[in-house]
Structure formats: C-alpha cells, structure tokens
Amino acid sequence: MSEIAEHTGTRKKGFFAWIARWLFTTNHKEIGTLYLVLSGIMLLVGGSMAMLIRAELFIPGLQLVQPDFFNQMTTMHGLIMVFGVVMPAFVGLANWMIPMMIGAPDMALPRLNNWSFWILPFAFTILSSTLFLEGPAPNFGWTMYAPLSTTFGPASTDYLIFSVHLMGISSIMGAINVIATILNLRAPGMKMMRLPIFVWSWLITAFLLIAVMPVLAGAVTMMLMDRHFGTSFFNAAGGGDPLLFQHIFWFFGHPEVYIMILPAFGIISEILPTFSRKPIFGYKFMVYAIACIAFLSFIVWAHHMFVSGIPMAAELFFMYATMLIAVPTGVKVFNWVSTMFKGSLTFETPMLFAIAFVILFTIGGFTGLMLAIVPADYQYHDTYFVVGHFHYVLVPGALFSIFAAIYYWLPKWTGRMYNERLGKWHFWLSAISVNITFFPMHFLGLTGMPRRIPDYALQFTDFNMIASIGAFIFGLTQLLFLYNVVRTMFSRRTDNLPDNVWEGAHGLEWTLPTPAPAHTFALPPEVK
C-alpha cells in the first residue's frame, strides 16, 4: 500500500524487518488492514466449509462426507464465520475509520490494539488445528449446547474453549479501545450528536461486546470445569441443568447477533447519504434506534428456546419483547428509504450493495418476526427456515455491508479506484446467487427439513439442488471480489483521486489526502 511505499526509504529491508514491522505495528490503519486481511482469509476457510456442506446436500444420501465430519463442518463454519470473519472485519473497519472520522491521530490505546489483533491468528490456529488432530473436531454446532459439548464433547472441545477465551479477550480489548477512542479522542467541536452514525453504531456495539463477551467466557469456563474439574453446572446427575447452558449461551448469543449487525447499520447509514447526495434522514432517531435495539437485545434471549419447555408466561414475554425490536429496526429501514427518497441517486458498487442490504436484510428481519411467534416457532424451530433466516441477515446483511464498506473506503485507503466493472459483476452475481442459495431454504424449512443433518428425505431434493447451485455461484463470485481488492491494493498505478473520492461524501475522512497517509490528524481538526 502507498504508505508502505512512502516509508520504505526509512525502514530496514528484508523479510524479518517486514515481519517485525507488521508484528509490532501500533498504527491504527495498519492494524485495520491486518484485521481485514485475517477476515478475508477466514472467509475463504469458512466459505470452503460451506461449499463442502452444500456439495454434500446437493443430492440426498451420503456422498462426500460422513455425518460426523459433516457436523464438524457445520460447527467450524459457524464459529469461523461469526468470530473469524464478521467480527474481525468490523473491528478492522473500526480501526481504519473511527480515528479518521472523529479527527483523532490514532486509536486511544495503540499497543493494546496491536495485542488485540495478534491474539486472533493464534486463536484461529488453535481452533482450526482441531481438524488435523486425532479424533473429531468440535461437532456439536457453534452453539456448543451441553451436554453435547460437555459429557459427549470430543477431546478437541478443550481447544475450542481455549480459542473462544482468546477471541473473547481480543474482542473485549478491542471494544475498550473503541470506547476510549470515541469518548476521549474526538476533535474539538465533534460533539456526540455530530458523530457519524458508523461511529455511533460502533460505540454501542463496543458496549455490547463488553457486556456479553465475559458471559460467553463464563459459559465456556463452566463447560471446561464440567469436563475436567468434576463440577456439574450442566450435568443433571450432579444437580445441574443442561438447559442452564442455553440460557447463559443465549444471554451472550442474542446481543452477539446485534454485535454482528449494528456496525453494518452504521456503514449503510454512511453510504446511502453519499450516493443519494442527501444527509441521512432522521439522524437522531437513527442513533436512538441503535441504542434501543442494543437494550432490547438483552431481554429477548429465550426466543431461541421456545421449544425447550419454558413456561407460557415466559414464552409470551419473550415473544412480545422480540417483536418490539421490529419497531426500532423499522425506524432504521424507513429512514434509509427516506434518505434515498428524491435523492440524486447514482449506483456505484458500494451503493448497490447498500441498497441490496436494505432490501435483503429486511427480508431476514421479516422471517425473524415469523420465528418470534411462539406457535409458529414450534413448527420452524431447528429447521432450514432458521438457516434461511439467519443467513439472510448475515450474508446479504452483515457480509454485504462489509463489501459495501470496503468498496466505499478502498480508494481512500489505497489511493486507487477499484475496477468498477468488476465490482458491478461481483454485486450482481452475489445479489442473484445469494437469493438462489438462501431463499429455497425457507421453503425447505416450512416443509420440515431439519438443519445440521447431512442427509434428507427425497422430496427436499429440488430445493436443495437449487440452493447448492446458488451457493457454488456465490462462492466463486467472491474470488472476483478478492481479485479486485488485491489488484487495487498492489497495483503500481496512481489514480490522482481527489480528497473527496465520492462527490456526495461528507465527513472528516474525506478531508484527508487520498491515499490517507500513515499519520493523519496529528493536529486535531476544528469541526465547525
């Protein structure tokens, strides 16, 4: 990247110097890049697992893999996509953009920042190594339900527990850093209610992380104690309760799904105004809506457990609380639409992904509402309907927002414009194939195909074939994205882009030179 070129004269050359430079860097932009690169690599790993899953499900019967290995694939795919792709990508974007958006020279705690990142490659090495060790890798689903993960968990579960601890430590430190940066390093005049919505969304996400990652750490610690230290937290024979695991896990797990979508809301709220050439509609309400969603996320966890035998009163409470989330989410969707309304729209790649996000995320939200209805959930629970639902909010939701963000800010980062034609191909192929992949899953679920099983009844064949074909197209399409980004990063071309790369963009990051130099806002700007 350009700042590398800028500094090569003053830096020591050679392989070890290069390693040391990235290993010891405290620069928020370089750490942001590291996070994004890690996320990209893990996307390939987790994506390959998804391809294997879809290949096995192409026709009924066992073709490629045995059930135990299939279970390992679904488990690892989930864990890697959640903790290895979506979360690091958002942290990477936060590292790159938050200081530039609030006029800060760097993150508040640069060394901690370095440590937060460098824990992660080790965490994922430990997690992935379970696939190559003797005995099965974790095979009980990413939700790690006891007693599958305690009494019946394979030996590799301990690796999983340790790697989850590492990821938790990394996320918590990252979140502390984000909060400290936003609260303490804003440029003069950058009042809280003038913060870009991406920064707001990350501030709230960081609080969610701080509140729930320790709870996950507690849950896996209890798993470890049950496995090795003779405790019975989740063991009924010793007076514990397996259901308790689900309560603790989902107390973490539901805020976690908002950790994976609130930064996406922030990204979309940056991109839509730029390409609509209008300010965001209802800024204050967008901020309040994010805060409201974050609060509600703590009181809805048992909607994941409607069929576990919880009493009627609790089912009603969690059903209504869950449906309540549709209100602030609806505020956001309507405000995005209002932002575009009567705007001078242009459809560059980031905008295309942002619009697709609004539409497809809303579909995922609707199916979420359907799942919130207790009597309906009795039918949908643990079927492909659930798989369709959460892939709609995570793939054309979270992942599309990450694509949009990378296309949107890549010119600012590298000083070069990505290939717009290739970007459009990436978008259209992705947008079409993502629907081919995940839409049929709803029908499969409604007719009763259970999730996490490598074989299925004959009547599900057609929709499974369609979904698999869509998945293969989607998987291959991502190579276009990878090529486009890598080519833009390493090209020797100079594009002489203006500071404000997109004519309709506002915000401090667009006042900086393009490409953004290694050190920006050494003197805080005055925000008028």
Place this chain on the structure above:
Amino acid sequence: MSNAPNSRASAANKRLIAQLLIVVVGMFAFGFALVPLYDIFCDLTGLNGKTAGQVTANSSVVDKERWVKIEFLATNNNGEHLPWDFRPMVKKIRIHPGENKRIAYFAKNNSNKEMTVQAIPSVTPGIAAKYLRKTECFCFNQQTLKAGESMEMPLIFHVDRDLPKDIGTVTLSYTIFDINSKKTPS
C-alpha cells in the same frame, strides 16, 4: 503518542479503562451468578419441573372431595452403558390431595460390577412440581447395587392441597444417571 499535551488524555483513558474493566469483571461474575439465580428463580416459581427437597409428612386435612391421578415414569439416561432395569412398581395411582402415599421403584443391576446411580426427578406439568412434596425418596441419595443385585426403592409423597384446580394428572418422571465416572464413554 505519549507526548506531554496528551497526559491529560492518558489520565482520562486510564480512568475509563478501569471503569470498563470493572464492567468486564462484573459481567464475567454475572455469568456465574446466573447459576444460583436460575435455581432460585426456578424454586420460587416452581418452573422447570424440579421438585424440592425432603419435607416432613403431611398431617393436615386430606381433601376427600378431590382425586388427582399420579403417573410414574422411569428413564435410563445412559442406555447400553448402564445395564440396569429401572421401572416403577405401579404405573399410575389415584390419590386425594393431602394424602400420604408410599410407592416404590424397582431397580436391578444387570452388570457384573458394582454400580452407583443418581435418580433425577422431573414433574409435568412443570407448575405442579412445587405441590408435589416428598417425605422420602430414593432420589435424595445415590443408589449403589452390587453385580446382579436388585432392590425396591421407596418413595413417600403427598400432593399439596393447593394444587391448582385445573391440574388433574401429574406425571412424575425419574431419570437415572450413571455416576461411576464423570465421563461417559461415547
């Protein structure tokens, strides 16, 4: 980044980090606090079908007007790894609320070694759990049988007279768990 003008900012950072770390530690502790809180919540509300511990025999008036059907179930949680026969001696009975009743479960160890099990109760509907009072139960202790040995395990209980009127049948289920080793071979 530790220039002189930043010293005030770094003090602010330190204070903020300390506060946030307290939240982190607090939430970690909260995760563990959920364990007793969960039990207390279930005890108070009678949710989860867990029956309470031992009580003294009922001496209050028996409600002769009302009949409640009690059904008994037995489950072996460890299947082939726990070669025990385990069943109620009687499948169902009818009793009056307040009436003390004695029944028994039969258990036989078919393996060739001494084994210990723990029986865990569960009541359906869950709301009835707190009205089912046990004076004596084999589930209060671990049960050990030598190879080939069998025994009748007593259960003395009564149903509280406050059992909600709409409940006519209460199912009491016992699951036995192999506790010879913490880990079950899989």
